[in-house]
Amino acid sequence: MKNYKKTKIACYLGFITQAIAANFAPLLFLKFHTDYNISLGNIALISTCFFFTQLVVDLFCAKFVDRIGYRTCIVASEVCSALGLVGLAFLPDLLLNPYTGIIISVIIYAIGSGLIEVLCSPIVEACPFENKEATMSLLHSFYCWGAVGTILVSTAFFAIFGIDSWKWLAVLLAMVPAINIYNFATCPIEYLVEDGEGMSIPSLFKTPLFWVAIILMVCSGASELSMAQWASAYAEAALGLSKTMGDLMGPCLFAVAMGISRMLYGKYGEKVNLSKFMLGSGVLCVLCYVLASLFSNPIVGLIGCILCGFSVGIMWPGTLSISSKKFPTGGTAMFALLAMAGDLGGSIGPGIVGRVTQMAGDNIRTGMTVGLIFPVVLVVGLLFFDKMKSR
Incomplete structure (x- = not known):
């Protein structure tokens, strides 16, 4: 018998991952401004870049996801999210232009975030749960709790270890999508409709x-x-x-x-x-x-x-x-x-x-x-x- 509870947990963690991707970098905007001497105008473009990438991914999903397959794409979403968060910790210092490193990292985890946003809902919708509307609402609540958790954990971490340790926190947060790669790779996944229908x-x-x-x-x-x-x-x-x-x-x-x-x-x-x-x-x-x-x-x-x-x-x-x-x-x-x-x-x-x-x-x-x-x-x-x- 298929364990759809595992699918639900994977999707919950997926939305928490999306919340981390959307809310972590904005907490560091002033830090980026002072440490890397990035203008506030360019700092503002980081969020624009994040949401624009998600829009592009949404369009891509509408056309190609059914051909590629849900599992391949949703596993890729967690891989991209983890790589992007780890990249945020290291790429700004490895590249000659720190801002380029930040933007590359944001684009990578925004790809993951966009895939999560599109795929977790139909994956849960396709599972044989009794009350789909209530299940969908509960699923999306995990984005909210992920956002709250990201703000609270970051605030506590910076208070204890100092904001200069933010790179370690980025790596720790990347553990959430990294762990969830296994969940999505092994949980049962159904399709809303058959390919081509x-x-x-x-x-x-x-x-x-x-x-x-x-x-x-x-x-x-x-x-x-x-x-x-x-x-x-x-x-x-x-x-x-x-x-x-x-x-x-x-x-x-x-x-x-x-x-x-x-x-x-x-x-x-x-x-x-x-x-x-x-x-x-x-x-x-x-x-x-x-x-x-x-x-x-x-x-x-x-x-x-x-x-x-x-x-x-x-x-x-x-x-x-x-x-x-x-x-x-x-x-x-x-x-x-x-x-x-x-x-x-x-x-x-x-x-x-x-x-x-x-x-x-x-x-x-x-x-x-x-x-x-x-x-x-x-x-x-x-x-x-x-x-x-x-x-």
């Missing part, structure tokens, strides 16, 4: 409902990351904390709230209507943006930021679940395109909010007021999806 990319794009799902994913990514990016600033403004404590009170609590949302649905999902839960979460998200943008009290703004984490928690995994149910033969192409849409939203959302904030004389509340459009469109999109789905 899944919907093609053109056929997906010809379906109006799929376009609504794409919009939901764009707005989910934008709503999540636009707020997460400013959570630290609110924490600092509200409580007068240092940057480190601001990160713990802002982005860390945001991730905790998001993880709780996904974990609660993962535990009690069979008793809750997913569409109604998502719609309620969307309305709460709008309220959170209103609190953060229209109220001058920074404490109220911080509460809005943290609660926003809870409100957006179900959006990404929920959209994947309702799309998978509506398009049972969507296959890897569907998951890859939806992941790409989420990454696109996560890239453009914070950029728009940041640009408006700058144009408004560094007024964060003005930027967040414009960011309010993402959760509003999300709620409208959910209503459309329900209406079209019922037809």
Whole structure:
């Protein structure tokens, strides 16, 4: 009898790996700036490079993963993640240009992160678990706990050993994907659809409902990351904390709230209507943006930021679940395109909010007021999806 619990654990560790890849380097941005004399403009491009690489991988997966095979690609994701993190520790000092070493390492582990993002969801979806929506939500909660763990472990490590020891921490964190290589190499892996039987990319794009799902994913990514990016600033403004404590009170609590949302649905999902839960979460998200943008009290703004984490928690995994149910033969192409849409939203959302904030004389509340459009469109999109789905 196949042990699908092993598959689930491998995918949990996969999402923790993705969280490490996304959240570790940003904690070192100022360290890179001072030690390697890299301009802040180039430092900002590190995150851009990470997300752009993930977008490219999403497109690659939509076209080629079914031909290569799930197991080969998901094992490669862990290999790339481990190599990239180890490379981050050594390449900047081995190459003449440290910035080149950082970018190469980021691209390598971003390839791994992109493969994880696309493949773990369909791998779990293809397993014979009873409540797929709840299982999917619980799976995605491990990204949140991975993000929280990365921030807390890094903060504790730097407090004990000093931030100059960050390279050792990079190597230690690389052990997570290194161990998971064995898990993915040996666990049972099923396919959503047989090779050649899944919907093609053109056929997906010809379906109006799929376009609504794409919009939901764009707005989910934008709503999540636009707020997460400013959570630290609110924490600092509200409580007068240092940057480190601001990160713990802002982005860390945001991730905790998001993880709780996904974990609660993962535990009690069979008793809750997913569409109604998502719609309620969307309305709460709008309220959170209103609190953060229209109220001058920074404490109220911080509460809005943290609660926003809870409100957006179900959006990404929920959209994947309702799309998978509506398009049972969507296959890897569907998951890859939806992941790409989420990454696109996560890239453009914070950029728009940041640009408006700058144009408004560094007024964060003005930027967040414009960011309010993402959760509003999300709620409208959910209503459309329900209406079209019922037809």
